Amino acid sequence: MPPKRILFLLHKYPYPPTDSTRFRVYWGAIEAFSGWERSFWILTWEKKDPRAEEHLRKMGALQVWNFSRWRLGGNILRRLFSWRPAQTEMLYERRIAQAFLQEAQAVDVIYVHTLRLGRYLEALDPSLRHKVLLDLNDAFSKHYLSGWRRYPLGLRGLALIEGVRFRGYERAFLRRFPHVAVVGPQDYAYLRRQLPAESLSLTQIDQCMPERPPTPAPPPQQEIGLYFLGNLYYWPNREGLGFFLRRIWPLMRAAFPQLRLQVVGRTPPAFLRRYRRVPGVVWRGFLPEAEMPAFLAQVHVFLSPVRLGAGIQGKILEALYAAKPIIAAAEATAWAEAYEPLIGLFRCAADDPPAWVEALRAILADYPAIVQAMQAPAARAHLTQHFGVAHVQSQYQTLAAYCLPPLAK
Template structure:
């Protein structure tokens, strides 16, 4: 069996946040086709207990403890070097030495870097002789640009600089590597515009959803909400800035009008490690901040409406796909729907501003059985377009596992499984 080096910026288990969901399913797929050598960082103390589960799928592993204070110091040093802070944040001599020793054996011929900063370990040296795939997932440089637009000076200046430095790095890596992949056609199209010299190497494969796990009608207990309550729910990692910004914007700009019309209405913010700015929202009448929960599904199943009020986003929002898989009506901003080929009005609801959010939410709350048609259409879309096993064939094609792929040519995922363009 062929051997592959897989580098990730975070332990790909448990799959409890967006990046880990994708990297975990990729590892499972890769382990069926390669002897996988995994090198990754661990940035959460709780994740150390899961290393054995991950190692079971690998021929060898190297886990690096990511000390956040040291990583932030490295990121600050990038300012003097006129380089990307994100790249320096994940620069570690121990991991570099492990990669060097592994490649010196000459058995590894393929390498996959998950997220841009991990590509630095394959940039030059023995890595140049490999077939190298970089899964950027999102166009992170554009995400930093969005951060800059939302932050006051001087933080905005720092973030804008990072956007520029990271884009230079992304262009360099895409040109040097054999192929580059993204999480959606929209992300791949944006990157082709940002890095035209790498456009022929750029493709994508969609995320998926475990539709058997996220299924409507499951007997989930205990019920997290008061009996008979109408509830809006927002899920996600609540220490992640786009989610923090979304929760604050919703509570400050949308919630007062909805709560005025429906005094008993509840808004649940469900997700791990809520930042102080999120915890403060629990002081607002009707708003509940749960923190980490053992199972997100009961909160989705019992909600009247799942909201995704993101103003900053790149890639595909798993929170949207999971709610759709459970047959829930989703009300989301255009940013939250980036990369999801759903038709507003048929499979979900689209709100471009506060007024549309209030309008759509009010209509759903007034209905007696709001989920029957739209919820069913949402789940059908997930079953049709967001099956992991089917979508990971795109990854296989990029690594030469399909007959129509070869190391010099990247097969765009849309040729493998056509999907509808977002309307």
Template structure:
């Protein structure tokens, strides 16, 4: 196991908190919803004078050149990354069919990491320990035994809900049954863990309602995704109109499923139909088979881009065809901040206080997507008006400074 660390020490005023974040992946670079949310939260807490530590499981053994934004944040926190192996063999997958748990969760447990974590907790007394997602909850029991901190679970997604919705999209009986099995096992695990925390933070009212239905007894606080609005400065002189784009990590199954659905249904319309517009697909971990969708001058499968916001700025209309998901899509919040005209499923836009046709367009099937695209590519002024209204919404409800202040107030009620 490789351990990499960065230490930053500061004097702690009596009214400030010592907070530890646990993540199942390294949140650098900030190129997806999970790392953006984690880093924005940490940055907001640091700006308010709190002492923050971050311990990240590094499953991909990813080593990257930190940009200035990453380096600035790392210089202000205590940071450690632990390399772990989450690869699962074919034999282990087969053996898991007869297990009561899901390997999708179990693979994040590492005994060596747990021992190092316990050692850290005996040295340092934290006020708050925040679990960023379900996968690091595997260490909840050990942490509870070795720390007096209040333990907060930030729910990024209801994982069992995602797997259940994925199963509903499948027509193949074996795939449907397999996904349902994992959904049931993950839900059982979620139900076992939820009330073992001291409190839960969620992004949406829908997720809070689901947790209440699950029988959650501990406090649940709704805190929307917060972003640093200073980073989102659109420049329409560099925007290609009309143009469609999708940006998202395709190692996340709902993203991959959604964009495949869109390409299968609209490829021909984009190539030689009435939708005379270029379509760009960008993001991490795009499978090689997606190259088959690439059509010169029509559909561009670009893969990972060097600067996500520069890419977003260069395109006009954002497509979010999510069919199975939960939580709040950070990419929509970012797109709105960049004044993009966005066409999304209602599931994709879940948790955002949008008004259909005013600050976003909602489309839930092929015909609705077709009509929305046709409308947008024909009227640039309409797209700009939708984008401007979207930016106003984000300024009112998703400013990271306002969201972080609410988070700290929530911490204080617990401590």
């Protein structure tokens, strides 16, 4: 019997898996079908990546369309008054859509990440919709409708409009496609509430991250090392860290003068210029994966001040695996309540700066015991049960089995 065929329709290069979304897509979804005949179509605003393309070609057939900013903007302007979200219009071109419809007939399963590529599914014959495994990743409408007020003033109206459009678009696709997945319990519950009276085939997928061995640092004495890890070109990361440096960091430094915060990740020059002279903050830039173990062995507490966004923050899971206590904004970590106990996670309301100081005080007062508890076999097993790569792969494999006709399963 010939191997089953799966087409991955993606809007970013999944390799190298350097962030939480790419990690889940690559290790959780793509590698879950290593025994299948895989092909990849990537429609992206990212620059051409020869390394990624060489790697993916070793795994299967590959086609890539790299959209320039002018091309993306032109696609949006041509459909300025569309009812669809602008992010779905910017990546849509008719000639690619026609080729996709032909390819869709030849494969057994079509994995689509995310609803940004929804326009390519609109013309799919209803008899082929069962083939689609639509990975929403996050509920985009939840992100924009709950957080538009925290965007820059000139972008708030656009964010609100995009949220309203995504809400209608998500509802339409939930009605139309029988195999839809979303990451995390909060986004799953949110989408269920959008259509409470209807029977939806919506599945919750968990996040996965590198299952790092614990890398404990010596107990804090002369210096207390906090760290932030994330791409600061991503607006929710930038907004959260900026808020933290303005409102919370001065109180922390006043209470603990020996604090030092290390910021790891690509950083826009304008953001760096604004905050580079903040006392006690070290800007490390991007760190290769090979350097992470040595870095983690020097720091004590992970900081996640992100207030916006959806899904599950992979960097928090990564810190849990590394046995680093975490102080995180409660607004973006409600998902953690579904996975309790997550030992070492301290959640604080972003608008309550003294609570962050007290959380750090509690961690430092019992630091060795907290780190030891995070390394206990039961705590490690709990993480693997819910966030391990094998667990997430099994979730995607189960969904893909539903996409196959009965005789092909």
